[in-house]
Amino acid sequence: KAGVTQTPRYLIKTRGQQVTLSCSPISGHRSVSWYQQTPGQGLQFLFEYFSETQRNKGNFPGRFSGRQFSNSRSEMNVSTLELGDSALYLCASSPHDRAGYGYTFGSGTRLTVV
Amino acid sequence: KNEVEQSPQNLTAQEGEFITINCSYSVGISALHWLQQHPGGGIVSLFMLSSGKKKHGRLIATINIQEKHSSLHITASHPRDSAVYICAVWTGTASKLTFGTGTRLQVTL
Numbered sequence: 001k002a003g004v005t006q007t008p009r010y011l012i013k014t015r016g017q018q019v020t021l022s023c024s025p026i027s028g029h030r031s032v033s034w035y036q037q038t039p040g041q042g043l044q045f046l047f048e049y050f051s052e053t054q055r056n057k058g059n060f061p062g063r064f065s066g067r068q069f070s071n072s073r074s075e076m077n078v079s080t081l082e083l084g085d086s087a088l089y090l091c092a093s094s095p096h097d098r099a100g101y102g103y104t105f106g107s108g109t110r111l112t113v114v
Numbered sequence: 115k116n117e118v119e120q121s122p123q124n125l126t127a128q129e130g131e132f133i134t135i136n137c138s139y140s141v142g143i144s145a146l147h148w149l150q151q152h153p154g155g156g157i158v159s160l161f162m163l164s165s166g167k168k169k170h171g172r173l174i175a176t177i178n179i180q181e182k183h184s185s186l187h188i189t190a191s192h193p194r195d196s197a198v199y200i201c202a203v204w205t206g207t208a209s210k211l212t213f214g215t216g217t218r219l220q221v222t223l
Contacts, residue, residue: 033211037155043200043213056209088155103147103211105157 002026004093004106012112018079021109025072025093029104032074034066037088037108046089049074081113117141120201120214127221133188135217137201140182147211148175148186149200157200160186191221 005024013019025032034046045058049068066076072093078085088110092103119138127133137146148160161168161175163184168175172191177184188195201214 035211042215043202045210045212048210058210090155090157092157102162103159105149105159107154107156110155 004091004104006089006091006106006109008109009107010110010112012114013081014114015081015083017081018077019081019111020075020077021089021091021111023074023076023091023093023106025074025091026095026104029093029095030072031094031096032068032072033092033094033103034074034076035090035092036060037090038084038086043090046076078111083113086111086113116215117212118201118203118214120199120217122217123215125217125219127191127219129192129221129223131191131221133191133195133219133221135186135199135201135219137184137186137214138182139184139201139203139212141203141205141212143182143203144206145204146177146184147202147204148184149202151198151200151216153197160199188219191219193221193223196220 007022031050033048035043037043047057047066048055052068063079068074088108090108092105094103117140121136145162145164147162150158150160163177172189174187198216198218200216202211
């Protein structure tokens, strides 16, 4: 059974650019959530999607957005990149309609903004 | 004060030692997760608890809902246990995971 797949694994972008990260959940999982991990702030919740609907959003600026497709794959987009956006971005999928029970995490995308 | 506090922040142990990592939280929760993160970033979910105790191999996790406290124990520690261990709580009202700052464990020979 394939795990949660995040692409790309590594990314280097320049300030002001935008970036799109992809997350393919485990087959049958309909909930996908995204997290940002930095040395200073640790792991922080970005947003959660279930059946193509954003159900919750963390305390991040509007430059951070996401969406979920009908096949449950999810993308997150960061526009107008800032140096502080350099982080490991993780997604997790869950089979449950109330995600909070039983997560599987991907390996993450490490974004470096220069 | 963070909603989820972990202690210690760093822990060094010798192979074979019994290890305890603590997690305290200040909010009402529906579930608590223990996560393991190795260098390179990937996170593995070790346990999800809403009450009592769970055991998997050399790992044991306990939770006391009344005291808002959970512990992760590693028996007979091994260098491959070296990782960051993260406690996370699911609060149904906020519908999100809130994470502790993690405990960096190094097990030496």
